[in-house]
Amino acid sequence: MSRTLIIAEHDGQTLNPSTWKCATCATAIGNEVDVVVLGSGIASIASDAATISGVNKVIAIDADHLKNPLAVNDAAEVVAIADNYSHILGPSTTFGRDLMPYIAAKLGVNQVTDISEVEGPYQFKRPIYAGNAIIDVSAPDNLTLVATVRVASWKAAGSDGSSEVENRDASAAASSHTRFVGVKSGGGERPDLQTAAKVVSGGRALGSKENFELVYSLADVMGAGAGASRAAVDAGYCPNEMQVGQTGKIISPDLYMAFGISGAIQHITGIKDAGTIVAVNKDGEAPIFEIADIGLVGDLFTVIPELKALLA
Amino acid sequence: MKILVGIKRVVDYNVRIRVKSDGSGIDTDGVKMSINPFDEIALEEALRIREAGNAEEVIVVSLGGNECQQQLRTGLAMGADRAIQIDTDEPLQPLAIAGAFLKIVEKEQPGLVILGKQAIDGDNSQTGQMLAALWDRPQATFASELVLNGETATVTREVDAGLETIEVDLPAVITVDLRLNVPRFVKLPDIMKAKRKPLDVIALSDLGVTTDNQLKTNSYAPPPVRQKGIMVEDAAQLVAELKTRGLV
Numbered sequence: 001m002s003r004t005l006i007i008a009e010h011d012g013q014t015l016n017p018s019t020w021k022c023a024t025c026a027t028a029i030g031n032e033v034d035v036v037v038l039g040s041g042i043a044s045i046a047s048d049a050a051t052i053s054g055v056n057k058v059i060a061i062d063a064d065h066l067k068n069p070l071a072v073n074d075a076a077e078v079v080a081i082a083d084n085y086s087h088i089l090g091p092s093t094t095f096g097r098d099l100m101p102y103i104a105a106k107l108g109v110n111q112v113t114d115i116s117e118v119e120g121p122y123q124f125k126r127p128i129y130a131g132n133a134i135i136d137v138s139a140p141d142n143l144t145l146v147a148t149v150r151v152a153s154w155k156a157a158g159s160d161g162s163s164e165v166e167n168r169d170a171s172a173a174a175s176s177h178t179r180f181v182g183v184k185s186g187g188g189e190r191p192d193l194q195t196a197a198k199v200v201s202g203g204r205a206l207g208s209k210e211n212f213e214l215v216y217s218l219a220d221v222m223g224a225g226a227g228a229s230r231a232a233v234d235a236g237y238c239p240n241e242m243q244v245g246q247t248g249k250i251i252s253p254d255l256y257m258a259f260g261i262s263g264a265i266q267h268i269t270g271i272k273d274a275g276t277i278v279a280v281n282k283d284g285e286a287p288i289f290e291i292a293d294i295g296l297v298g299d300l301f302t303v304i305p306e307l308k309a310l311l312a
Numbered sequence: 313m314k315i316l317v318g319i320k321r322v323v324d325y326n327v328r329i330r331v332k333s334d335g336s337g338i339d340t341d342g343v344k345m346s347i348n349p350f351d352e353i354a355l356e357e358a359l360r361i362r363e364a365g366n367a368e369e370v371i372v373v374s375l376g377g378n379e380c381q382q383q384l385r386t387g388l389a390m391g392a393d394r395a396i397q398i399d400t401d402e403p404l405q406p407l408a409i410a411g412a413f414l415k416i417v418e419k420e421q422p423g424l425v426i427l428g429k430q431a432i433d434g435d436n437s438q439t440g441q442m443l444a445a446l447w448d449r450p451q452a453t454f455a456s457e458l459v460l461n462g463e464t465a466t467v468t469r470e471v472d473a474g475l476e477t478i479e480v481d482l483p484a485v486i487t488v489d490l491r492l493n494v495p496r497f498v499k500l501p502d503i504m505k506a507k508r509k510p511l512d513v514i515a516l517s518d519l520g521v522t523t524d525n526q527l528k529t530n531s532y533a534p535p536p537v538r539q540k541g542i543m544v545e546d547a548a549q550l551v552a553e554l555k556t557r558g559l560v
Contacts, residue, residue: 293541
């Protein structure tokens with residue numbers, strides 16, 4: 001039976017945009033699409049999922065022990081309904097990367113990681129070597145296809161759907177060996193990096209944690225998310241969830257503005273799919289200018305205040 | 313307690329890889345090979361745990377042909393006590409690798425298995441999670457801090473929302489992220505010493521691991537290249553250009 005199940009990602013309050021992106025990928029695969037929402041007190045999240053265009057049905061599994069996403073608990077619920085599906089998709093976020101391989105192993109299959117294009121129901125393109133090569137990969141068509149969807153490669157599906165929500169009880173009990181303790185966010189109220197339409201990023205040239213306020217203030221004027229290079233994060237100028245690049249977040253905003261970022265390959269990997277890349281750097285030879293759509297050789301400490309004044 | 317650390321031989325992270333012109337693979341001829349950087353961090357963490365008196369033995373394990381002995385020797389030079397090569401010439405995928413690791417785990421009974429969160433060649437990020445699933449033991453992925461408290465471990469994980477903390481019972485599988493530690497440099501005398509440390513070779517075929525259900529790679533291609541754009545003179549021109557493009 002050809003049917004696709006998407007594992008919804010949420011933070012207990014709202015559905016993550018990665019779920020809409022998975023839906024677009026699922027539509028490209030072409031099967032009937034269900035979404036499963038796992039959590040506690042998730043009625044409104046499930047109703048949101050029901051509005052995703054192209055979704056046939058939302059399965060809501062509400063249980064105390066599913067409140068925080070632990071792969072062992074979530075996987076047990078997904079595996080229990082896996083027989084009904086030919087394809088099981090999750091996002092390439094840390095949530096999906098933690099959970100999906102666990103599900104795949106329980107089902108005895110390898111996982112297709114980071115689907116960036118769909119060629120057929122069992123044939124996909126995906127990046128390897130940090131995006132420096134793209135492979136065309138086929139999976140066996142007689143087994144369940146478990147995959148993560150590279151969220152930076154897909155547009156969000158629309159929200160004009162109205163599918164039914166089916167409430168089900170959890171089929172497994174809480175795992176006794178893994179316990180959630182807490183989560184601490186270093187970020188503020190700015191748009192989420194992975195889904196922001198605009199992102200303003202700073203590099204080591206900012207020079208200090210205090211100077212990073214410049215990046216934040218421009219981001220706030222523009223309604224943008226704030227990012228950073230690995231060098232800036234390693235220097236302690238900003239929290240690590242701001243890191244954009246191969247080992248941080250891979251993002252695809254419409255506009256990406258890099259200030260004082262030289263453009264190491266590892267950073268470029270994280271922004272290759274951005275719509276327009278703007279680079280401001282004192283060094284005219286910085287490699288980031290090779291891939292920037294608009295470049296400006298200048299001192300960020302004068303350029304950022306000017307931009308703020310012009311855009312305010 | 314024993315700690316098992318997985319080590320993968322990969323193209324060195326400083327090498328700019330090239331896709332072969334016929335699309336049949338990645339050109340690795342004469343290219344520098346190293347331990348996957350995340351695996352180095354995994355090994356460093358295991359060594360620190362042993363040095364703090366919380367483990368007796370650190371075992372490094374790799375799957376591959378004899379060439380991966382080079383990376384195992386580097387692991388021994390860093391300070392691992394012994395090495396195991398699971399000998400195979402087949403290019404294996406994560407499910408079979410996790411299956412092979414499970415056989416070693418069953419034999420060695422480690423209290424911790426520490427792996428890199430992903431290898432920088434295939435970027436799969438699957439092996440640790442798959443081992444945890446097959447072993448039915450806890451997983452703590454993308455660890456940036458690991459604290460042992462006897463029978464349990466408290467692990468801080470780098471997740472998209474920030475830093476998540478979970479507690480797992482041991483034995484457990486930990487996969488490590490970049491900021492967990494900075495691996496030590498190998499000193500020359502340690503390289504000499506490493507030559508005398510035990511390195512066992514076990515044939516993959518002797519482990520009874522199924523290598524079916526593999527994905528098939530049909531072709532390789534270089535990624536689309538972004539073209540160099542325009543240069544502007546000042547902030548005013550930049551804003552004008554952004555307005556023309558409807559971006560602000």
